[in-house]
Amino acid sequence: MTTGSPEGPSPQWKDIHQSVLSSLDALNSATTWISTAATAGIEPIFERVLQQICEPRGVTPEAYIDVITRDAGMRRDVQKRLSRMMENPKLQALRRDAQRREAEHQLHVLHYILTAQPPPEWVWSAIDEEQREQLQDAAESGEERNDVLLPRVRAALNKLGTNPSAYGRCEDCQGAIPLERLQLVPWAECCAACQRKREGVPDDAPEPEVRVTHF
Numbered sequence: 687m688t689t690g691s692p693e694g695p696s697p698q699w700k701d702i703h704q705s706v707l708s709s710l711d712a713l714n715s716a717t718t719w720i721s722t723a724a725t726a727g728i729e730p731i732f733e734r735v736l737q738q739i740c741e742p743r744g745v746t747p748e749a750y751i752d753v754i755t756r757d758a759g760m761r762r763d764v765q766k767r768l769s770r771m772m773e774n775p776k777l778q779a780l781r782r783d784a785q786r787r788e789a790e791h792q793l794h795v796l797h798y799i800l801t802a803q804p805p806p807e808w809v810w811s812a813i814d815e816e817q818r819e820q821l822q823d824a825a826e827s828g829e830e831r832n833d834v835l836l837p838r839v840r841a842a843l844n845k846l847g848t849n850p851s852a853y854g855r856c857e858d859c860q861g862a863i864p865l866e867r868l869q870l871v872p873w874a875e876c877c878a879a880c881q882r883k884r885e886g887v888p889d890d891a892p893e894p895e896v897r898v899t900h901f
């Protein structure tokens with residue numbers, strides 16, 4: 687099948703496109719895909735839809751992507767549906783839970799390095815042998831002791847334990863702290879802008895980084 691003429695995609699591609707859109711609409715009103723999307727993202731779900739539609743018609747998902755990449759309207763149709771799926775409230779809730787568990791794990795590891803107090807079993811058992819040894823060395827050396835960081839790590843763990851929904855929300859402006867920031871600074875109390883205000887740093891200055899080697 688040709689990918690279309692200068693006037694636009696061929697009728698066959700338009701037909702495939704309609705099938706893709708209907709499948710995405712059907713998924714959007716179902717819930718079966720949500721747990722997969724929460725752990726693996728939306729891409730594998732979209733890929734499976736494309737395979738199921740493209741293969742029986744003798745075309746490849748890549749060729750379809752090529753076609754819609756060159757057609758702004760078709761691309762928009764797909765993007766609109768994928769964004770709607772991403773915004774699914776159940777998916778958002780599951781993703782937030784997964785992010786909190788990940789942050790809690792990181793914070794326990796960090797707490798261990800900072801104090802040499804063993805982390806909970808669920809954290810320890812998720813770490814491979816080689817990394818455990820590295821962490822053990824770091825914890826026992828005491829080189830990572832950090833009196834500024836430790837209270838912040840403890841406060842974040844405490845928040846996760848007692849009021850998990852407050853974790854990841856800025857203490858000053860109540861806005862959501864961006865995920866990228868939480869991944870780098872899981873003990874963050876504030877969004878970057880409020881943190882700068884707390885520290886009296888001008889808006890355009892980078893936030894002072896707390897360096898942790900084994901993290």
Ligand SMILES: [Zn+2]
Pocket residue numbers: 856857858859860861876877878879880881
């Ligand atoms: Zn803030």
